[in-house]
Amino acid sequence: MTALVFTSEQAQHALVGALPKAELHVHIEGTLEPELMFALATRNNIALPYKSVQAVRDAYAFDNLQSFLDIYYAGTQVLLCEQDFFDMTWAYLVRAHSDHVVHSELFFDPQSHTSRGVDMGVVIHGIHRACAQAQTQWGMSSALILCFLRHLSEADAIQTLQAAKPYRSLLAGVGLDSSEQGHPPEKFQRVFAQAQALGLKLVAHAGEEGPPSYVWQALDVLGVQRIDHGVRAMEDADLVARLAAQRTPLTVCPLSNKALQVTPDLAKHPLKAMLDAGLCAMLNSDDPAYFGGYLNDNFNATISALNLQPLDVLTLVRNSFEASFVAPDLRAQYQLRADQAFATWARDHA
Ligand code: ADE
Ligand code: ZN
Numbered sequence: 001m002t003a004l005v006f007t008s009e010q011a012q013h014a015l016v017g018a019l020p021k022a023e024l025h026v027h028i029e030g031t032l033e034p035e036l037m038f039a040l041a042t043r044n045n046i047a048l049p050y051k052s053v054q055a056v057r058d059a060y061a062f063d064n065l066q067s068f069l070d071i072y073y074a075g076t077q078v079l080l081c082e083q084d085f086f087d088m089t090w091a092y093l094v095r096a097h098s099d100h101v102v103h104s105e106l107f108f109d110p111q112s113h114t115s116r117g118v119d120m121g122v123v124i125h126g127i128h129r130a131c132a133q134a135q136t137q138w139g140m141s142s143a144l145i146l147c148f149l150r151h152l153s154e155a156d157a158i159q160t161l162q163a164a165k166p167y168r169s170l171l172a173g174v175g176l177d178s179s180e181q182g183h184p185p186e187k188f189q190r191v192f193a194q195a196q197a198l199g200l201k202l203v204a205h206a207g208e209e210g211p212p213s214y215v216w217q218a219l220d221v222l223g224v225q226r227i228d229h230g231v232r233a234m235e236d237a238d239l240v241a242r243l244a245a246q247r248t249p250l251t252v253c254p255l256s257n258k259a260l261q262v263t264p265d266l267a268k269h270p271l272k273a274m275l276d277a278g279l280c281a282m283l284n285s286d287d288p289a290y291f292g293g294y295l296n297d298n299f300n301a302t303i304s305a306l307n308l309q310p311l312d313v314l315t316l317v318r319n320s321f322e323a324s325f326v327a328p329d330l331r332a333q334y335q336l337r338a339d340q341a342f343a344t345w346a347r348d349h350a
Pocket of ligand 1: 027030065072177178179205208256286287
């Protein structure tokens with residue numbers, strides 16, 4: 001008999017910490033903590049428009065996605081050299097490892113760097129070198145997903161894909177992020193077809209601020225395998241049925257949704273309804289340095305706000321591995337480790 005309800009906050013935290021997890025929706029530039037931002041600014045002789053680390057944190061009060069993106073893109077300006085990308089990625093991986101993340105799929109926004117004269121190879125090699133070190137040091141697996149900025153043109157995205165071709169072997173897939181409203185997925189139909197022809201996996205942010213029709217387009221026009229966010233899909237019953245029938249994963253980010261006023265009250269977040277509808281949803285941190293929490297913080301805040309119970313948590317973790325781009329044998333190993341960790345926790349909390 002497993003422990004079917006949490007009897008204390010301590011038991012909840014113990015389960016969240018004990019379970020190995022995959023994180024599938026984290027923008028590596030969104031993991032840049034203000035302390036490292038200042039250190040890199042000093043190293044690269046770049047003036048920041050903030051007096052202190054606290055002043056940076058004080059600026060993190062967002063009305064919507066765009067108000068966040070303006071600050072987020074400004075923060076990327078301190079990233080110039082391969083070592084900067086390594087240091088940022090390594091800091092995230094150390095933090096994720098402490099949250100018992102065993103597999104991470106990292107988004108990066110090359111256009112926010114190449115537009116400043118930083119070479120594509122500098123970006124990809126710096127991020128990749130940190131991932132390789134995490135694999136060697138802890139056996140932690142990871143994958144890189146190159147995101148196109150949807151507020152820029154498709155021609156710019158096509159040029160970016162061309163520039164990334166020499167590094168094809170270091171990439172798992174492509175994604176679509178940045179300002180959603182007014183930039184529908186169909187704008188990127190050709191570049192996604194080109195990425196698919198290169199054998200890359202396809203994902204896209206859709207239904208974060210944008211309407212359910214953007215989720216339909218991401219599925220039917222771009223042919224994505226996963227939807228990032230997708231919370232607004234819940235407004236369309238036919239779409240929910242389609243996502244459930246196909247087990248299309250949705251990479252949900254509750255603390256991001258709260259910070260960007262998508263669902264200001266976490267108690268009203270649709271995650272539980274998504275699970276009840278049979279969707280393959282799981283939790284992610286999106287831009288943890290900006291939204292006040294890494295992966296386990298997202299778990300604990302969401303569990304408390306929605307009164308989730310132990311088997312819901314196991315479902316979220318199992319979904320994270322089901323939705324990941326790891327090879328089937330590694331996926332099975334991760335699922336088994338999660339099931340074993342759950343069983344041990346349940347025995348200790350019976
Ligand atoms: N880029 C970084 N975080 C993002 C988000 N939550 N939505 C869209 N683009 C992003
Ligand atoms: Zn995102």
